[in-house]
Amino acid sequence: MGKKSVADFIITENIPLNKDNYLIRLKSPESLPPIKPGQFVNIDIKNSSEIFLRRPFSVFETDYKNNSISIIVKVLGRGSKKLTEVKAGEVLSLVYPLGKHFTYPSPGDKVLAVGGGSGLAPMLFLARESGLPAENMDIIIGARSATDHIDASAYNKYGNIYFTTEDGTLGTRGLVTHHPLFGELANYDKIYACGPEGMMKAVAREAKKTGVFCEVSLENLMACGFGVCLCCIEPTVNGNLCVCTEGPVFNINDLKWQI
Amino acid sequence: MADLSVKIHDLLLKNPVMLASGTCGYAEEINEFYDVSQLGGIFLKGITPRNRDGNLYPRMAETPSGMLNAVGLQNKGIDYFIQNIYPRIKNYETPLIINVNGSTVEEYIEVTEKVNELDNIPAIELNISCPNVKEGGMAFGVSCPGAEAVTRAVRSAYNKTLIVKLSPNVTDVSEIAKAVEGQGADGVSLVNTFVGMAIDAETRKPLLSTVTGGLSGPAIKPIALRMVWQVAQAVKIPVIGMGGIMNAADAIEFLLAGASAVQVGTALFKDPFIPLNIVEGIDNYLLRHQMSSVSELIGGLQL
Ligand SMILES: Cc1cc2nc3c(=O)[nH]c(=O)nc-3n(C[C@H](O)[C@H](O)[C@H](O)COP(=O)(O)OP(=O)(O)OC[C@H]3O[C@@H](n4cnc5c(N)ncnc54)[C@H](O)[C@@H]3O)c2cc1C
Ligand SMILES: Cc1cc2nc3c(=O)[nH]c(=O)nc-3n(C[C@H](O)[C@H](O)[C@H](O)COP(=O)(O)O)c2cc1C
Numbered sequence: 001m002g003k004k005s006v007a008d009f010i011i012t013e014n015i016p017l018n019k020d021n022y023l024i025r026l027k028s029p030e031s032l033p034p035i036k037p038g039q040f041v042n043i044d045i046k047n048s049s050e051i052f053l054r055r056p057f058s059v060f061e062t063d064y065k066n067n068s069i070s071i072i073v074k075v076l077g078r079g080s081k082k083l084t085e086v087k088a089g090e091v092l093s094l095v096y097p098l099g100k101h102f103t104y105p106s107p108g109d110k111v112l113a114v115g116g117g118s119g120l121a122p123m124l125f126l127a128r129e130s131g132l133p134a135e136n137m138d139i140i141i142g143a144r145s146a147t148d149h150i151d152a153s154a155y156n157k158y159g160n161i162y163f164t165t166e167d168g169t170l171g172t173r174g175l176v177t178h179h180p181l182f183g184e185l186a187n188y189d190k191i192y193a194c195g196p197e198g199m200m201k202a203v204a205r206e207a208k209k210t211g212v213f214c215e216v217s218l219e220n221l222m223a224c225g226f227g228v229c230l231c232c233i234e235p236t237v238n239g240n241l242c243v244c245t246e247g248p249v250f251n252i253n254d255l256k257w258q259i
Numbered sequence: 260m261a262d263l264s265v266k267i268h269d270l271l272l273k274n275p276v277m278l279a280s281g282t283c284g285y286a287e288e289i290n291e292f293y294d295v296s297q298l299g300g301i302f303l304k305g306i307t308p309r310n311r312d313g314n315l316y317p318r319m320a321e322t323p324s325g326m327l328n329a330v331g332l333q334n335k336g337i338d339y340f341i342q343n344i345y346p347r348i349k350n351y352e353t354p355l356i357i358n359v360n361g362s363t364v365e366e367y368i369e370v371t372e373k374v375n376e377l378d379n380i381p382a383i384e385l386n387i388s389c390p391n392v393k394e395g396g397m398a399f400g401v402s403c404p405g406a407e408a409v410t411r412a413v414r415s416a417y418n419k420t421l422i423v424k425l426s427p428n429v430t431d432v433s434e435i436a437k438a439v440e441g442q443g444a445d446g447v448s449l450v451n452t453f454v455g456m457a458i459d460a461e462t463r464k465p466l467l468s469t470v471t472g473g474l475s476g477p478a479i480k481p482i483a484l485r486m487v488w489q490v491a492q493a494v495k496i497p498v499i500g501m502g503g504i505m506n507a508a509d510a511i512e513f514l515l516a517g518a519s520a521v522q523v524g525t526a527l528f529k530d531p532f533i534p535l536n537i538v539e540g541i542d543n544y545l546l547r548h549q550m551s552s553v554s555e556l557i558g559g560l561q562l
């Protein structure tokens with residue numbers, strides 16, 4: 001018997017975090033299997049012939065006592081928009097848990113986690129689960145402007161949080177890689193990144209220069225999410241691999257990115 | 260429980276609900292959700308003589324009530340399958356059928372001869388209808404002489420159940436069906452995907468790397484149903500119907516139109532449990548209509 005499920009989760013909360021990000025908490029009817037940072041769920045956004053396929057979202061938090069998980073949804077197009085309109089008490093079908101998780105840092109590691117856009121959830125989940133003292137965990141969150149940032153202060157106890165904005169309205173002005181911490185990359189044992197492809201490539205480029213271990217979580221378009229359609233492939237040194245089953249987390253040395 | 264078993268030539272199915280090639284991997288991925296022995300049969304991902312990387316990303320575009328794909332038969336080749344995958348899946352207690360592909364008649368035969376040696380593969384599905392490869396594939400399936408040539412050659416190399424998968428991208432699918440029946444096919448399956456395309460108006464670019472791809476899902480169901488009905492009237496060999504089946508009612512419609520069994524494809528992406536729900540739904544339907552066997556449904560359209 002399997003280790004993946006399809007289950008109807010009940011929405012318990014839908015909290016707007018800023019103008020286009022929402023925290024959605026969902027309760028499972030069954031006991032939760034272990035879910036780790038980087039893993040995702042594939043959600044059926046019902047009642048629309050325009051949104052035929054499920055949409056994948058990284059798990060943000062797990063609460064095994066209440067069999068509940070949460071996700072952070074950034075409005076991008078029609079599906080994510082509709083998803084952010086759900087109300088407590090409504091039911092959503094999830095296929096889960098999917099994908100492979102990030103490599104956990106070893107005790108004593110110094111870690112840099114970089115998140116932007118829709119890629120924030122797995123970075124904060126990783127910070128919380130890493131088991132590292134906060135002083136060993138630096139987190140850079142990038143966005144266009146201060147109003148695009150969410151309040152991440154609850155995560156201060158898991159790491160030092162830094163912000164960048166392209167317009168300079170919060171934290172360092174520029175892209176995440178313009179943050180001064182990128183001048184000291186050799187201090188880190190592991191770098192993790194999740195967000196827009198351009199951001200992840202910029203982080204990967206810097207990590208490659210310094211030779212620090214670096215994993216990124218890809219957001220390729222998906223149809224099935226569990227390895228049968230071969231639509232989500234990413235070219236790697238081991239051939240075209242499915243991001244949904246062989247990823248979404250990849251070591252940058254395995255990717256064929258021109259960086 | 261009613262008698263759900265059906266026969267496709269020598270292939271005895273415990274129920275008429277099977278999984279479509281390219282939508283269920285090599286069955287292991289579905290077995291992670293439930294025991295696949297509950298299914299009527301499984302058509303494995305298309306296999307070619309040698310490794311194929313498939314087409315470039317993006318290979319998928321969502322469309323109203325369906326999707327376009329341009330996977331392009333990515334697979335590691337028949338030898339890799341036999342050595343690495345077959346040993347892991349061969350004891351699943353449901354018929355495993357290999358979807359055979361090639362760019363030339365010789366390549367189809369090369370795969371077929373190797374599959375012929377595999378004790379636990381009781382049938383092949385000859386794919387002469389893949390719209391996503393440059394050579395071979397659909398080129399054979401859109402003309403009677405092409406379909407005849409490859410069916411004849413493969414028939415002479417294979418003595419188990421031979422199913423030929425038909426392309427809907429033709430003027431008259433029943434002509435092709437008759438042509439492959441004439442060359443010894445034991446059954447036909449249809450439909451493969453319809454050639455379609457999608458454009459992003461904002462960027463003015465195609466959504467698929469290949470520009471065109473194959474349309475599947477509920478969007479194609481009425482056309483698929485019509486084609487299955489036409490083919491079932493034109494040939495004497497069993498017909499396996501597919502195209503947009505999402506639930507038991509859809510499956511029953513295909514059976515009524517003359518299909519002896521069905522395949523579920525794109526629906527799996529929404530919910531891999533749909534085929535099991537369909538088996539249960541067909542059973543309930545038979546009880547409700549006081550029928551004792553699914554064979555009473557086949558071709559039962561009341562005109
Ligand atoms: C493993 C994984 C984890 C993810 N985790 C999160 C998460 O935690 N939070 C979150 O907000 N989002 C996450 N995403 C992205 C999310 O799935 C997409 O934003 C969503 O599917 C878009 O659907 P839509 O209907 O809103 O957009 P659509 O209306 O389908 O598309 C709008 C536009 O966005 C493009 N687009 C759609 N999906 C993607 C994508 N995956 N990558 C790049 N471009 C895309 C389309 O081509 C189109 O131009 C994740 C994706 C993956 C694969
Ligand atoms: C992603 C994808 C990959 C497919 N790959 C194959 C294949 O390898 N061989 C084949 O004969 N058909 C392939 N098909 C076609 C399906 O088997 C089926 O004929 C078609 O999708 C119509 O049924 P559906 O609407 O239920 O999906 C593929 C379809 C999809 C969506």
Ligand code: FES
Pocket residue numbers: 221222223224225226227228229230231232233242243244245
């Ligand atoms: S999304 Fe189908 S194989 Fe990854």
